[in-house]
Every structure is written in structure tokens, then in C-alpha cells.
Amino acid sequence: MPEQPTLELEGVGRQYGVDAPIHALSDVDLRVERGEWLAIEGPSGSGKTTLLNVLGCLDHPTSGTYRFEGRDVAEMTDKQRGGLRSQYIAFVFQSFHLLTHRTVVENVMMAEVYQRGSRRGRRERAEAMLERVGLAHRTEWLPTKLSGGERQRVAIARALLGSRHVLLCDEPTGNLDTANGHAIMDLLAGLHNEGLTIVMITHSPELAGRASRRVRIIDGRLVA
């Protein structure tokens, strides 16, 4: 049995609007194998975020086929796509997306809220993830008290909790200074070595160079 790609796009397009359609993605073919670390480069407005949203089942293609572990996502219901995200797909956003009124550990614990499985030990598991990203001493803080680098590490801890195995990162270092950016990249590299499948958007060739494979996207089209 041939190895199935984890993510597979075939001729995927995404257009917005009907009268004067904007083609955010056109005819994209992409395979991401299990355990791969893929960097998607491109200038702003090139469609990288749309591509990532399609891969994360947050957005749906208007043409073409997207298969997740061999299954056509278009045939799934809202519930099933939710299930896909809750079990298999984790996100790290450029602007962190932490709930400002909840503590660091509570933010991390949210990763398991929509999963099957027991609440028992959730706090301990969340604390373990925070320890992995080096934030064991910040668990009861509010995110607003943390630096940008620390916040992104909280977001990564949240992405790690719940045993999802595809990590989608949208400019994970975009809001960070160079030192913090490198620390986050080191963290991602470590996760990649442990076997996590990572798709990362960046506009920095230097950061893209750390990935195991790079693709460029310009005006909604992938270029080699």
C-alpha cells in the first residue's frame, strides 16, 4: 500500500465574489507527506493565508479537491470538519489568538474542550505542555502580562495539547523580534524532529530555509 499524503490538494481554486471574482487561489496542486515541514513563502496578498485556511478546513475551495488523509473534505459536514480540526489539526496564528481574560493554563486547556476524552488531568497535561515550551513559571498569568514571544509559546503549547498531528502556522514569528523569532523556530524544529507534520507560512526566506521543503505562492499560484 503506497504511502498516502497527509494533505493533498488537486487543482484547488478559491474565488471570492461572483460579479467581479477575486481569485485568491488558482489551480493549486500540493502534497504534504506525513512528518514533513513545509514552508510556504510569498509576498502579502499572494494567497498564502487562504491556502492555509483551506488546509485547516476553515475555508472551502470553490474548485478542485482537497483530501485529508485520503478523504475528500468537501463531502464532510460542518460537524465532521469540526471533528477533523478538533482531532487532527492545530493552528498557530500570527497574532496568537489567546483569550485575554483567561489565564495562560486555561488558554492551553481550551485545546481539549472540543475533543472527545476525559477532563481528568487536563490541567496537568496543559502544564506539561507549558513546561515543554519553557513557560512553567507563567501558568497562572494572564496573557496580557506576557511578552510577544511568551504569548506565541503559549499558543504553541495550546497547539501541542490534544495530540493533533498537523500543525498549521500562519507567520508564527511575524509579530516577534529576531531573537524571539529564532526561539520559536527552534521550538518548531524540535517538534518537526519528533515527527509532527508542520505547514508554515512566512514571507522570510531565512525562516523558510529551516523547513524541510519550500514552495512559493504568487498571485494565488504555486511556483516551484
Next chain:
Amino acid sequence: MTTATRIREIATTETAAPAMSVVDLLDEASAGLFTRPGRTILTIVGTVIGLAALVATLGVSRTASNRIVGRFDEVAATEIVVSSRPSPGDGISTALPWDAAERLSRLNGVVAAGTLTGVDVGDVLISTAPVSDPARRTDFDLAVQAVSPSAFEAVRAGLSAGRFFDQGFSDRADRVALLGVNAAERLGVVDLSGRPAIRIGDEVFTVAGIIDRVSRQHDLLGSVIIPEGTARTLYRARAPDIVVVETRVGANDLITEQIPLALRPDNENALKVVSPPDQQRVRDAVSSDLDLLFVVLGAVSLLVGAIGIANVTLVSVMERTGEIGLRRSLGATQSHIAAQFLLESTAIGFIGGIIGASLGVLIVVAVSAYQSWVPVLDAPVALGAPLLGAVVGLLAGTYPATRAARLEPVEALRSGL
């Protein structure tokens, strides 16, 4: 434990719908409520006012109507007063026969019946017998009433001294009198040990007793009361003025119908029969009038509360768009999002209902205490208010929750957090 070993073999795993446990749902909803306590409290206030108004108004109206009915209960519900309609010819009415009391007391349901007649004694004044004290006034212009012996029971009279007169006194036209307590005071008769007498003009009457309480016909307390036979003989009284009837509880309506036939089978229209309106009907009429008004008031306040909840929930949905996006990215379905916001608005309504109901009960008690009333509150009103609040919250949250659920995850995430 490495990530590699944690990875699931998803090729062999079905993609199950995401599951959110009830505890998690409650957790998330309560976090939504309690992370912004200030706003939550302000939102709750609307429902609190609405439900407090509803409970208080229903309670006060119930208490008040109970109070009104309570006043009727005491004596009036068993009372009938029969008088004659003034006949068009002569000014003096003779429609009532002298044996009216006797006839009515034979009716089943009548406890007692007695006739009362105002006696015209002319211009003479009334005084106690020894007319010797020049220092103070000793003669007074007092009303004289002739009554049948059975009237004492019919008006529920009580004596402070002496005895009532009976039929024998009336038949013999004896010159005996009872004094109402106020009349006795004015005349200076305090006890009967000296066998006091009073003079009505030139006629001397022995005082047989002093009446100090009646439940009906309160003017008796200020009158000199003499037997009917005496009044007919001495003062040519022509006919009783009124018949006072005490009925058994519940027999009032029936007796009222029977009286004209029993007293004047020849001319039923000659009599005027006055009985109090039926107790139950009074209660219903009073209650429903007040209740309707107050329920409308409460409903309006509740509607305002509901709009408040809907508005704040809507604002909260807009403010938390980023949070909604994040939750969707973590696997929340539309129903999860809707359920969370619905639960939050329902909880606001429910909490508001509890506080509002408590406040309403306090208001009822306070108003009752101020008016010295007995507070009356229907249990379903007090207990149902929190449920009503929850329903209001649920309904108010429906539209915002639907909006929240329909948000595109991508759009929601774009709005930031």
C-alpha cells in the same frame, strides 16, 4: 513521550464529530459570564427589574385583593337587610308586616331575623329620672328605636350589663328600655345596681340593660331601645322600618330570592332586599382587574429586560468574534458556538430571575408590613419567576447565538482577538 508516538493512526480512525462534554460547555459559558462581571451584572439588572416588578405586582395585587375580600368576610357575607320601597302615595311605608322577623326565621338558612323601627317620640328629650343636677345638662335628644327581641341576635348584640327584653315585655307593652353604650354614657348610666330609670318626655322606662357591642346597625349603640309592642302602644308605630337577617354562610343568595315571597306574596316589588355581593365574585372581580394591569406592567418590564439581554449578547458576540474564530479553529461546530451563547444568555436570565423573584417577594413583604396586611403570594409566581427569566434569556439569546454560529471561521479569525 515524543510527538511521534503520540500521533494517532488516523487512517484507521473514523473522523468522529467533535464532542463537547456538558461540564465543558458549562465551564466555557460561565467563563464567558464571569470574566466580565461588570457587564454581566448590568445585563442581569434588566431581567431583575422586570421580574421583580412582575412578582411584586402580582404579590401586592393578590395581597390587596385578599385584604378587600377579608373586609367583606367578617359580617357582611351573611347579612341581608330588607326595607320597604317608598310607596308613591303617602310618604310613610307600611310594606313590612310586624311579624316579618317571625316569618323569615322559619326559612331554612336563616340564623336570626329581627325588625328595627325608628320611633318618633315628638319633640321630647330623654333624661335620667332624678332631674336635679343644675351643674350639667341632664336631658338629651337621643334616637329611640323599637326592636323585636329576635333582633338582638340578628345584629349580634352583646350586653355589658343587665339583660335583653323578650317577647313578653313586648306583648305587655312594658316600659323597659335598653341603652346603647354611647347613649348610656351621655345619660350617665354606668351600672344597673340602683335600678336606674330614664324618662322619655313624661314616660318613665326602667333600664333593663346596656348594649356595648353590635356587629350590624351600629347606630343602635347611640340609641334608646324599647320593645316593639311598647312603641306601637305608646307612639303608634305603624310598621317596621327594616328587617335585619343573618343567614348561614352560603345561604345568602337563596334567602335573598325567597324574602319577597315570604313577606309580601301579594306585592314582591314593595320590598327592597339588600345583600352584599357574593364573596367569590368580589374576589374574582377585584383580582382580575388588578392582576391584568400588573401583569401587563410586569410583562413590559420583562420585555425591556429581554431586549437588554439580546442587545448585550449581540454586542458580546461581536466583541468576541475572534474568540468564536479561535473556538472554531479548535474544532467547535456551529452548534457548540450557539449552545455556549444560548447558555450564557439563559444563565443571565435565570440569575436575574432568582434575584428578581427574591426582590419581588421582599417588596410584597415590605408593602404588606407597611400596610399591616398579611402578605399573600402564590408559590408558582415566586418559583416560576427564575424559570421565566431563563426562558426570556433563552429567547433573547436566540438571535445573537444564531449570528455567532453562522460566522465564517475565516472571517471571525481575521477580526483578531
